[in-house]
Amino acid sequence: MNLFGFAIRNLRRRPIRTALSIVSIALAVGGALALIAISRSIEDSTREGMAEIGDDVVVTQRGASDLFGGFLPQQIVDRIALVPGVARISGELFLFAPSERSRHVLAIGWPETSYLWNNVPMRAGRIPTPGERHVAVLGDAIAEALAKSVGDHVELLGEKFRIVGIANYTSIVNRGMVIVPLPDLQEASYRLNQVSMIHVNFNRNATAAEIARIKGDIESLGRVSVSTASEVLQNDRNFAILKAVSLAVSIIALAMGGLSILNALLMATQERTREIGIVAAIGWSDARIMTSIVVEGLLMCAAGCVLGIVLSFLAALLFPAIPTIGHYISFRPSLGLILPTLAAAFVLCMLGSLYPAWRAVRLPPTVALKHA
Numbered sequence: 001m002n003l004f005g006f007a008i009r010n011l012r013r014r015p016i017r018t019a020l021s022i023v024s025i026a027l028a029v030g031g032a033l034a035l036i037a038i039s040r041s042i043e044d045s046t047r048e049g050m051a052e053i054g055d056d057v058v059v060t061q062r063g064a065s066d067l068f069g070g071f072l073p074q075q076i077v078d079r080i081a082l083v084p085g086v087a088r089i090s091g092e093l094f095l096f097a098p099s100e101r102s103r104h105v106l107a108i109g110w111p112e113t114s115y116l117w118n119n120v121p122m123r124a125g126r127i128p129t130p131g132e133r134h135v136a137v138l139g140d141a142i143a144e145a146l147a148k149s150v151g152d153h154v155e156l157l158g159e160k161f162r163i164v165g166i167a168n169y170t171s172i173v174n175r176g177m178v179i180v181p182l183p184d185l186q187e188a189s190y191r192l193n194q195v196s197m198i199h200v201n202f203n204r205n206a207t208a209a210e211i212a213r214i215k216g217d218i219e220s221l222g223r224v225s226v227s228t229a230s231e232v233l234q235n236d237r238n239f240a241i242l243k244a245v246s247l248a249v250s251i252i253a254l255a256m257g258g259l260s261i262l263n264a265l266l267m268a269t270q271e272r273t274r275e276i277g278i279v280a281a282i283g284w285s286d287a288r289i290m291t292s293i294v295v296e297g298l299l300m301c302a303a304g305c306v307l308g309i310v311l312s313f314l315a316a317l318l319f320p321a322i323p324t325i326g327h328y329i330s331f332r333p334s335l336g337l338i339l340p341t342l343a344a345a346f347v348l349c350m351l352g353s354l355y356p357a358w359r360a361v362r363l364p365p366t367v368a369l370k371h372a
Helices: 003-013 015-053 075-081 115-119 140-145 182-188 208-219 229-234 237-271 273-281 286-316 335-362
Strands: 057-061 086-098 104-110 122-125 135-139 153-156 159-167 177-181 197-202 224-227
Touching (some): 003 286, 015 237, 015 286, 015 335, 075 197, 086 182, 135 140, 140 159, 153 177, 159 177, 177 182, 208 224, 237 335
Parallel strands (some): 135 159
Antiparallel strands (some): 086 104, 086 197, 122 159, 135 177, 153 159
């Protein structure tokens, strides 16, 4: 009998223990994939949302720990607009605002003259007209979640806004946002004359040297940083903490899966002391005996990983139900996400298999054969 067949036979001899070990690994792998997917999805969705709105770079407060923690005086928008090479510019205030049905929504405020209004892909209704106040354009996802349509009212920060349009963005973050006139959001949030971010477009065909010069000129105007969307998110404290926590919990979950393998194989080798003594007596080398036990662990790991991937996809279906962030995340599997998790699972399972295998070959065959 070859090593693979030997391992399969031994696993089938203890179906309940084998099944429990596989389920343990599956839960560890599925949980790890789901956690990493959440952190990566939030970051990717935010990046895609910023890119879809349309800008070359964004200006934020220098030293701000995260996107929502920095504010800029609205007056600096006009000063940046005068920098040679800046083609278009718009201030933006954003925050998570309490709304109806115990939901918090991403509220965005734009000036009435902002070029960003012209980039809104409308599914129904229209954008606000100049001078129009207390009106809103909803992303289609949040409109559906709140059961709102054009002509209805939506509540933000205790204020009522009449819905004049429904947007049809493609990125999940933008589909869940509510856009209102900047002065209304500033008043409702007590952020008068403040913006969170400034969107900047350069002149077409600007060279790398010109772009570097424009960035330097903007940063010389005050305590501001000029970055691309990716650079902003890389330096955001909230995303860094989210990724660190997700990674730490994932490692713990995978380690528990490895310990499950160790426990199952340790008990199995104790029960099979006489059998191990027999195969050693007929000429099996220590390396072959150890390999057969490690193969058992890897087979359980493989089955657990397959089941874990299935569980992670099922968990992804529940992502939209997560409070607050459910409308801003989506699980998009990729080899770059799945392969590192599976590799870590196999390494930990192999490590969990080695100790029982080592113990199995420590016992001399003559002693092992005396066991009933």
